[in-house]
Amino acid sequence: MKQYLSLIQSILDHGSWQENRTGIRTLSLPGAALRFDLQQGFPAVTTKKLAFKSAVGELVGFMRGARSAADFRALGCKVWDQNANENANWLANPYREGPDDLGPVYGVQWRRWPAYKLLPLANDAQIRDALGRGYAQVAQLDENGAPHVLLYKAVDQLRQCLDTIHSNPQDRRILFHGWNWAQIEEMALPPCHLLYQFLPNATTREISLCLYIRSNDVGLGTPFNLTEGAALLHLVGRLTGYTPRWFSYFIGDAHIYENHLPMLREQLTREPYEAPRLVLSDRIPDYAVTGRYEPQWLEQVEPTDFALEGYQHHPALTAPMAV
Numbered sequence: 402m403k404q405y406l407s408l409i410q411s412i413l414d415h416g417s418w419q420e421n422r423t424g425i426r427t428l429s430l431p432g433a434a435l436r437f438d439l440q441q442g443f444p445a446v447t448t449k450k451l452a453f454k455s456a457v458g459e460l461v462g463f464m465r466g467a468r469s470a471a472d473f474r475a476l477g478c479k480v481w482d483q484n485a486n487e488n489a490n491w492l493a494n495p496y497r498e499g500p501d502d503l504g505p506v507y508g509v510q511w512r513r514w515p516a517y518k519l520l521p522l523a524n525d526a527q528i529r530d531a532l533g534r535g536y537a538q539v540a541q542l543d544e545n546g547a548p549h550v551l552l553y554k555a556v557d558q559l560r561q562c563l564d565t566i567h568s569n570p571q572d573r574r575i576l577f578h579g580w581n582w583a584q585i586e587e588m589a590l591p592p593c594h595l596l597y598q599f600l601p602n603a604t605t606r607e608i609s610l611c612l613y614i615r616s617n618d619v620g621l622g623t624p625f626n627l628t629e630g631a632a633l634l635h636l637v638g639r640l641t642g643y644t645p646r647w648f649s650y651f652i653g654d655a656h657i658y659e660n661h662l663p664m665l666r667e668q669l670t671r672e673p674y675e676a677p678r679l680v681l682s683d684r685i686p687d688y689a690v691t692g693r694y695e696p697q698w699l700e701q702v703e704p705t706d707f708a709l710e711g712y713q714h715h716p717a718l719t720a721p722m723a724v
Contacts, residue, residue: 419656445712448671458478464702484503642689660721
């Protein structure tokens with residue numbers, strides 16, 4: 402994890418102080434990138450203890466389309482509790498549906514992106530095409546003085562990615578994202594990690610992932626997001642018969658909260674250990690072995706299906722999360 406420490410040092414050396422919505426200023430650096438060869442190990446931070454169980458619990462919640470902090474807690478992840486129940490702006494938001502509700506965050510967009518089409522009633526070809534793609538008519542209305550039909554379907558972006566990896570790995574459009582402008586105001590927190598692109602290589606049977614994060618809390622968020630992205634790539638590789646290879650991690654606004662500086666400066670004094678290895682449970686079917694495509698495992702995995710082997714780390718360090 403020397404790359405992670407190098408990023409911290411770069412922010413300390415070249416970052417500038419900025420104010421933000423949390424009231425805790427940040428030392429921020431625009432544009433940063435990390436790149437890991439997953440065949441050389443798993444990108445788990447070793448200069449402090451990684452909250453691995455919490456991170457994979459959050460990932461499982463995302464894959465299940467969770468929108469409640471209670472669902473994340475049941476999976477061993479409590480990081481959403483404050484955003485759900487202590488964020489004053491969210492508590493006053495008319496879209497909040499009661500205690501623990503988060504709105505249509507991350508996993509809702511991953512698995513049930515709300516898609517609409519408003520088509521002229523007279524255009525039979527367009528309507529037939531939409532119906533053939535799984536849309537259903539939900540209303541008829543006038544638009545600019547002409548009759549139109551409104552159609553809707555929930556798009557499972559993550560499942561579509563797996564299906565495309567399986568059926569058309571040469572496709573360069575295998576991606577999903579969470580930045581839904583139509584629902585940003587309905588979320589407790591707009592997505593930070595918002596664009597995932599899978600890049601399978603049918604010749605080498607390797608698969609890589611590019612992840613773009615608009616805003617990253619380097620002290621607390623980066624270790625979590627690295628874990629989740631790399632674990633997701635391992636799972637997708639298992640279900641489609643590919644070996645995980647390159648994990649490229651891009652950050653728009655890489656920042657350190659002022660009250661995280663002692664934690665990160667302490668990590669800079671520590672020598673990283675060798676990277677551990679991620680082990681997936683044998684109960685998750687391996688397409689390379691069985692030849693059976695079983696994408697339903699996206700919903701069936703449990704946090705206990707992920708484990709780190711050979712994980713050495715320095716003592717735990719804590720810092721408060723800015724909300």
